[in-house]
């Protein structure tokens with residue numbers, strides 16, 4: 303909290319705010335900040351741990367019958383710190399993760415260099431999480447999962463849904479010039495879920511925490527496992543076709559174009575991690591993380607309409623939490639019991 307004003311004003315900080323957007327973002331931001339109290343953060347951490355604690359296993363189980371399994375890598379995840387003070391500053395967060403089963407081992411500079419000789423002097427201390435994983439190519443991974451779904455008699459209809467209307471024993475899904483009727487639906491349209499949720503009478507405080515990535519192809523250096531550069535708030539991940547550098551948070555809404563200052567910052571940050579890195583091609587991407595004010599998703603039946611299950615609001619961790627979230631949504635729609643406590647994700651809590 304104390305760091306926030308400085309971060310917003312500092313042009314070198316990984317937090318960006320479009321000042322003209324501030325009046326619109328303010329109600330969301332003030333609620334979000336209130337949820338930064340320790341007791342609330344503990345509640346949020348427990349709720350998220352349920353969804354991501356066994357993520358690697360969940361992904362493996364989901365992908366077991368498809369070629370998607372080939373995109374899952376299991377391994378370490380290393381947080382990088384500039385010095386011992388920065389590592390010590392993170393002690394509270396590391397301890398909280400440990401309480402939820404994610405152990406962290408301190409790595410010295412020589413440990414880091416032994417694992418990755420290309421690493422810049424900038425990083426003196428590491429925090430190693432083992433039993434992690436990453437997806438080498440999220441686009442192809444999802445395409446392979448979709449192929450598996452179709453091979454199991456799933457159907458795919460790609461359209462822009464304009465309205466969802468409760469009907470007798472079902473829901474009418476309306477898109478341009480076409481309307482289809484379903485017994486039940488799962489509403490899972492990321493940050494764009496607000497308007498469709500409103501059609502069912504629910505208020506949902508969702509904001510886009512905009513983020514960026516650089517995907518570098520043809521690099522001369524590949525990290526041995528994913529890194530989190532804690533100063534730059536940038537994750538660096540080895541992919542099947544290069545290196546992905548992702549991160550930053552920008553509040554500017556859904557309509558603003560991408561901000562070149564953000565991608566420049568990622569480019570500077572990767573050079574601070576690997577001063578000798580070179581690449582042949584680069585792709586830039588702006589994405590919208592669907593974030594609730596209490597950092598917990600909406601996952602469960604709509605209390606206003608039992609035919610609809612909500613599954614959105616997974617901010618920075620939608621890929622990590624995807625299999626468990628999807629499994630819960632599928633069971634709810636099929637009327638199968640779940641053992642997890644789903645009350646933290648209760649639909650209707652913002653109404």
Ligand SMILES: Cc1cc2nc3c(=O)[nH]c(=O)nc-3n(C[C@H](O)[C@H](O)[C@H](O)COP(=O)(O)OP(=O)(O)OC[C@H]3O[C@@H](n4cnc5c(N)ncnc54)[C@H](O)[C@@H]3O)c2cc1C
Pocket residue numbers: 461462463464490491492493494495512513514515537548549588589590591592613614615616617618619620621622623
């Ligand atoms: C830079 C960046 C890096 C990230 N890195 C990670 C990471 O390392 N690990 C991780 O777990 N997560 C990461 N995330 C977060 C992750 O991308 C999100 O949490 C995730 O995409 C949310 O999934 P979703 O399906 O809820 O929403 P989305 O991925 O936004 O998907 C929503 C979909 O709904 C569609 N849609 C919207 N409205 C309609 C409509 N009316 N009709 C039909 N379709 C509609 C959209 O077109 C879209 O395809 C990152 C995000 C960013 C921006």
